[in-house]
Amino acid sequence: MxxxxxxxxxxNAQTASFALSDLTAPQxxxxxxxxxxxxxxxxxxxxxxxxxxxxxxxxxAKFVDRLRLTPERIHAMATGLRQVAALPxxxxxxDHAWRNAAGLLIAKQRVPLGVIGMIFEARPNVTVDASAxxxxxxxxxxxxxxxxxxxxxxxxVTILRDALTAAQVDSNAIQLLQDTSHETAAKFMQLTDYIDxxxxxxxxxxxxxxxxxxxxPVIETGAGNCHVYVDADxxxxxxxxxxxxxxxxxxxxxxxxxxLLIHQAVAADFLPTIVHALRAQGVxxxxxxxxxxxxxxxxxxxxxxxxxxxNALIIAIKVVPSETxxxxxxxxxxxxxxxxxxxxxxxxxxxxxxxxxxxxxxINASTRFTDGFEFGFGAEIGISTQKLHARGxxxxxxxxxxxxxxxxxxxxxx
Amino acid sequence: MxxxxxxxxxxNAQTASFALSDLTAPQxxxxxxxxxxxxxxxxxxxxxxxxxxxxxxxxxAKFVDRLRLTPERIHAMATGLRQVAALPxxxxxxDHAWRNAAGLLIAKQRVPLGVIGMIFEARPNVTVDASAxxxxxxxxxxxxxxxxxxxxxxxxVTILRDALTAAQVDSNAIQLLQDTSHETAAKFMQLTDYIDxxxxxxxxxxxxxxxxxxxxPVIETGAGNCHVYVDADxxxxxxxxxxxxxxxxxxxxxxxxxxLLIHQAVAADFLPTIVHALRAQGVxxxxxxxxxxxxxxxxxxxxxxxxxxxNALIIAIKVVPSETxxxxxxxxxxxxxxxxxxxxxxxxxxxxxxxxxxxxxxINASTRFTDGFEFGFGAEIGISTQKLHARGxxxxxxxxxxxxxxxxxxxxxx
Numbered sequence: 114m115x116x117x118x119x120x121x122x123x124x125n126a127q128t129a130s131f132a133l134s135d136l137t138a139p140q141x142x143x144x145x146x147x148x149x150x151x152x153x154x155x156x157x158x159x160x161x162x163x164x165x166x167x168x169x170x171x172x173x174a175k176f177v178d179r180l181r182l183t184p185e186r187i188h189a190m191a192t193g194l195r196q197v198a199a200l201p202x203x204x205x206x207x208d209h210a211w212r213n214a215a216g217l218l219i220a221k222q223r224v225p226l227g228v229i230g231m232i233f234e235a236r237p238n239v240t241v242d243a244s245a246x247x248x249x250x251x252x253x254x255x256x257x258x259x260x261x262x263x264x265x266x267x268x269x270v271t272i273l274r275d276a277l278t279a280a281q282v283d284s285n286a287i288q289l290l291q292d293t294s295h296e297t298a299a300k301f302m303q304l305t306d307y308i309d310x311x312x313x314x315x316x317x318x319x320x321x322x323x324x325x326x327x328x329x330p331v332i333e334t335g336a337g338n339c340h341v342y343v344d345a346d347x348x349x350x351x352x353x354x355x356x357x358x359x360x361x362x363x364x365x366x367x368x369x370x371x372x373l374l375i376h377q378a379v380a381a382d383f384l385p386t387i388v389h390a391l392r393a394q395g396v397x398x399x400x401x402x403x404x405x406x407x408x409x410x411x412x413x414x415x416x417x418x419x420x421x422x423x424n425a426l427i428i429a430i431k432v433v434p435s436e437t438x439x440x441x442x443x444x445x446x447x448x449x450x451x452x453x454x455x456x457x458x459x460x461x462x463x464x465x466x467x468x469x470x471x472x473x474x475x476i477n478a479s480t481r482f483t484d485g486f487e488f489g490f491g492a493e494i495g496i497s498t499q500k501l502h503a504r505g506x507x508x509x510x511x512x513x514x515x516x517x518x519x520x521x522x523x524x525x526x527x
Numbered sequence: 528m529x530x531x532x533x534x535x536x537x538x539n540a541q542t543a544s545f546a547l548s549d550l551t552a553p554q555x556x557x558x559x560x561x562x563x564x565x566x567x568x569x570x571x572x573x574x575x576x577x578x579x580x581x582x583x584x585x586x587x588a589k590f591v592d593r594l595r596l597t598p599e600r601i602h603a604m605a606t607g608l609r610q611v612a613a614l615p616x617x618x619x620x621x622d623h624a625w626r627n628a629a630g631l632l633i634a635k636q637r638v639p640l641g642v643i644g645m646i647f648e649a650r651p652n653v654t655v656d657a658s659a660x661x662x663x664x665x666x667x668x669x670x671x672x673x674x675x676x677x678x679x680x681x682x683x684v685t686i687l688r689d690a691l692t693a694a695q696v697d698s699n700a701i702q703l704l705q706d707t708s709h710e711t712a713a714k715f716m717q718l719t720d721y722i723d724x725x726x727x728x729x730x731x732x733x734x735x736x737x738x739x740x741x742x743x744p745v746i747e748t749g750a751g752n753c754h755v756y757v758d759a760d761x762x763x764x765x766x767x768x769x770x771x772x773x774x775x776x777x778x779x780x781x782x783x784x785x786x787l788l789i790h791q792a793v794a795a796d797f798l799p800t801i802v803h804a805l806r807a808q809g810v811x812x813x814x815x816x817x818x819x820x821x822x823x824x825x826x827x828x829x830x831x832x833x834x835x836x837x838n839a840l841i842i843a844i845k846v847v848p849s850e851t852x853x854x855x856x857x858x859x860x861x862x863x864x865x866x867x868x869x870x871x872x873x874x875x876x877x878x879x880x881x882x883x884x885x886x887x888x889x890i891n892a893s894t895r896f897t898d899g900f901e902f903g904f905g906a907e908i909g910i911s912t913q914k915l916h917a918r919g920x921x922x923x924x925x926x927x928x929x930x931x932x933x934x935x936x937x938x939x940x941x
Contacts, residue, residue: 131858134881213903217892226914227884305738309914324719324742330915331744351937358939444545466932467548470641478631478935487940488931489627500640500723500928501744502916514914517902518880521892523765525772526901 119300122255123307125285126228130253132283134225138202140280141249145198148276149191152241155272156187162268163237172235172261180235180262190241190269197245200491203510204251218520223513225251227309230301232323234315235259240269243314244287246494250512253286255308257301260293267291302327309514310502314495317422332502334495337367337450338422339480342439342465344456345378351477352383352455353390356428358479359453361394365424367496368451368483372419373430374439377403380432384408388430396426403432419446436461440468447471449498451480472498472505533714536669537721539699540642544667546697548639552616554694555663559612562690563605566655569686570601576682577651586649586675594649594676604655611659614905617924618665632934637927639665641723644715646737648729649673654683657728658701660908664926667700669722671715674707681705716741723928724916728909731836746916748909751781751864752836753894756853756879758870759792765891766797766869767804770842772893773867775808779838781910782865782897786833787844788853791817794846798822802844810840817846833860850875854882861885863912865894886912886919 117125152159163182166172172180203223210220229252231243240256247254258266266289274284290301302311302323311331313323323331341359343352359370375383384407388398399418400411411430418429419442433439436454443452453475454465462476473483483506485493490508497503503511531539566573577596580586586594617637624634643666645657654670661668672680680703688698704715716725716737725745727737737745755773757766773784789797798821802812813832814825825844832843833856847853850868857866867889868879876890887897897920899907904922911917917925 131882131884211903213896213901215892215896215901217889217896219902328738330913332915348937354937354939362940462934468545470545471930473931473933475631475933475935478629478933478938479940481940482627482629482631482933482938483931487627487629488633489625499744501746504928505931514918516885517887517897517919519887519889519892519896520876521889523762523768524892524896525768526776526893526895 119297119304122288122290123228123304126253126255126288127307129283129285130225130227130251133248133251133253133286134204136251136282138204141202141251142198144276144280144282145194145245145249147280148245148273149194149198151272151276152187152191152194152269155268156184159187159265159268159272160184162264165264166262169261176235176261180237180265182237182265186238190238193242194245197249197492200249200509202249203513208515215524215526216521217524220518221515222518224516226512226514228253228255228307229512230255230257230304230308230311230329232257232298232302232311232313232319233259234319235261237262237265237269239314240266240289241273243494244270244273246492246509246512248286250509252512253288255288255290255301257290257293257298263291263293299326302329305329312495332495332497332507333499334497335367336422336448336498337369337496338371338420338446338448339368339451340372340374340443340447341370341453341455341480342374342433342436342443343376343379343383344436344454344458344461345376346458346461347376347379347455348457349379349383349386353387355453355455355477355479356387357390357394359481360391360396360428361426362479362481364426367422368480369424370453370480371421371423371428372446373428374433374442375430376436376439377432377434380404381407384430391428394426396428399427399429401431404430422448436464440465444468444470449500450496451475451483453478453480472496533711533718536702536704537642537718540667540669540702541721543697543699544639544641544665547662547665547667547700548618550665550696552618555616555665556612558690558694558696559608559659559663561694562659562687563608563612565686565690566601566605566608566683569682570598573601573679573682573686574598576678579678580676583675590649590673590675594651594679596651596679600652604652607656608659611663611906614663614923616663617927622929629938629940630935631938634932635929636932637924638930640926640928642667642669642721643926644669644671644718644722644725644743646671646712646716646725646727646733647673648733649675651676651679651683653728654680654703655687657908658684658687660906660923660926662700664923666926667702669702669704669715671704671707671712677705677707713740716743719743726909746909746911746921747913748911749781750836750862750912751783751910752785752834752860752862753782753865754786754788754857754861755784755867755869755894756788756847756850756857757790757793757797758850758868758872758875759790760872760875761793761869762871763793763797763800767801769867769869769891769893770801771804771808773895774805774810774842775840776893776895778840781836782894783838784867784894785835785837785842786860787842788847788856789844790850790853791846791848794818795821798844805842808840810842813841813843815845818844836862850878854879858882858884863914864910865889865897867892867894886910
């Protein structure tokens with residue numbers, strides 16, 4: 114691959130995307146299997162390129178773990194490709210079809226989105242993951258990964274493109290933006306003639322930067338300031354299990370529980386137990402005045418706490434006078450990701466599900482289930498926190514659009 | 528209504544949108560009927576406000592017809608409200624539900640988008656139309672109409688809001704942006720904290736301005752550079768009917784046929800007939816060199832013709848060597864709206880439907896059928912020409928999003 118200008122990159126992707134719509138599912142699956150084989154065959158090349166990236170003294174220490182590739186991680190990438198190959202292909206399926214008043218047969222048929230721009234940080238696994246999901250759904254992809262991973266990404270993309278070429282598929286179905294400057298990234302986000310959608314994946318800062326600069330439609334992903342509300346009618350043992358699981362099972366991810374709201378009727382009973390249980394797992398507990406009144410040694414929460422996604426072993430607790438107050442607090446501070454109520458009251462549970470503005474609203478379950486694999490999608494390109502197009506975990510179906518294919522026999526409009 | 532700042536407008540809309548999600552379909556339908564009654568009751572107020580707008584000497588002459596209201600047009604608005612009331616309400620419906628491996632019951636349920644920003648030109652009927660469709664789907668709407676229609680829009684929105692208040696519904700479900708300056712419009716398009724989606728409706732210039740300035744997600748609508756391709760295996764009589772209907776039945780609208788591509792094998796047979804038929808309807812016919820060779824007196828087409836949406840009684844004709852050339856031409860110049868092939872060849876028809884990149888792809892029918900009413904949706908807020916979220920005619924379903932409501936009994940993630 115040589116460095117090419119953005120317009121050429123876009124044109125190449127669009128041309129490739131048209132050809133992809135002709136591939137059958139077995140053809141695509143064969144290519145995905147060959148890609149998996151090729152990653153294993155060329156493991157040494159990938160590791161050498163990765164070592165080159167890691168040797169760069171400018172790579173921040175916190176990036177090193179996510180950037181580092183090992184034989185195990187390359188094996189996991191290959192397994193991921195084979196898993197995507199095994200999933201059903203949504204392209205060409207008809208959601209529904211009907212005959213209109215004029216006698217036309219109108220079918221709403223799943224088609225690729227076209228060209229997807231993926232913008233992500235220094236995680237080489239996203240390069241393979243996103244390429245697989247986009248290719249399976251007949252989309253051409255342009256990858257713009259973090260500059261720290263450039264050599265790793267180049268090695269991976271070269272291997273994936275070679276597998277496309279070997280299968281006589283246009284290798285421009287997968288392209289890497291090699292110029293990782295901010296100026297070029299900004300132009301990339303405005304390539305409306307060629308890119309159908311941008312999917313940023315990474316930190317809140319990255320996503321906000323894309324939203325600010327892009328003119329291409331964006332699917333916003335990832336930020337999760339998730340709450341558990343323990344209702345007056347909650348089973349407190351269940352509530353403890355759900356809060357602890359949500360907070361500690363994997364604190365760095367977007368579906369981790371960040372805030373705990375407790376109905377005042379059960380606060381005195383529940384607070385000592387849950388604070389003890391959380392602290393036993395190493396969680397730093399912050400609380401509002403009412404929480405401090407019951408558990409005096411919690412760290413006082415500040416107004417900033419309610420809107421913060423910690424991604425760490427920290428939780429902030431607030432005592433609320435009613436379910437309505439809990440819902441209002443959540444709808445004010447949340448990121449529309451995942452929210453849970455613990456209750457045995459039917460009306461309270463259903464009200465919470467109806468009024469809370471979020472992609473996933475749970476009764477009596479951990480927020481940690483918001484995940485394409487847990488949902489049974491078999492894959493995940495990200496978790497949408499916007500309402501347009503896709504909301505919540507995005508699998509293969511969410512990487513498709515539709516067209517109406519209409520069969521007539523000479524109809525004209527009266 | 529008094530003029531309020533944008534943030535307050537946004538907050539009001541969001542607060543109203545949360546309350547709307549509690550309304551049942553019968554409650555919403557009753558309000559829509561009351562709105563219809565109120566428009567008729569207050570007809571004189573509306574006409575007086577409209578006369579005020581029309582008296583403004585700065586209103587461009589071409590805007591006068593679309594701006595003018597009459598008793599008949601007010602009656603049509605009221606009828607439109609009643610038609611929306613009669614449609615099924617998509618909100619709360621479950622697309623599908625399943626039990627996952629952990630035993631959670633996950634239901635994908637239709638919910639409102641939230642707050643919709645409508646940006647449109649001096650057409651007061653859009654004020655009523657958009658308000659009805661947004662309210663029916665539980666969305667709060669902020670209307671930003673053309674400045675030429677401000678008094679008409681104020682009168683209409685006041686009547687609609689009074690009907691909301693009378694039914695004890697938060698009147699901020701429908702708000703009008705009264706400051707019609709470009710500066711305020713630009714800020715309005717960036718109100719990401721409160722507006723979930725922007726739908727511009729109007730000229731290509733308006734839509735491009737919104738796409739350029741907005742940071743709120745936009746649904747692009749309207750532009751239609753639509754083609755009919757007459758294949759080597761076309762029934763030429765059918766082709767004539769389809770081309771003439773597409774071009775002349777209503778030339779100013781986005782689904783009108785703008786371009787005619789003819790396979791060279793039938794060009795000599797078909798061209799004299801179709802040019803004659805089009806001219807008989809007052810159509811100006813332009814053609815490429817091959818067309819000129821067969822019908823010498825057509826106006827020579829210039830390169831600019833192929834990308835132009837005329838919205839007028841003009842057509843440009845090109846003779847193509849193959850179906851593949853036709854598809855390539857269409858995918859290069861079209862606006863992804865509506866495209867048609869006339870053919871009796873099964874393979875040619877299906878190839879065209881698969882490869883042409885457009886919202887609606889017809890075999891043997893007029894492009895004029897791309898319309899929410901013709902599709903059987905019973906209503907239409909616009910025709911999307913993008914691939915994200917909605918494509919083609921947008922009815923009530925396209926004004927919804929979804930959430931996952933998940934019922935558990937204490938599940939935590941292993």
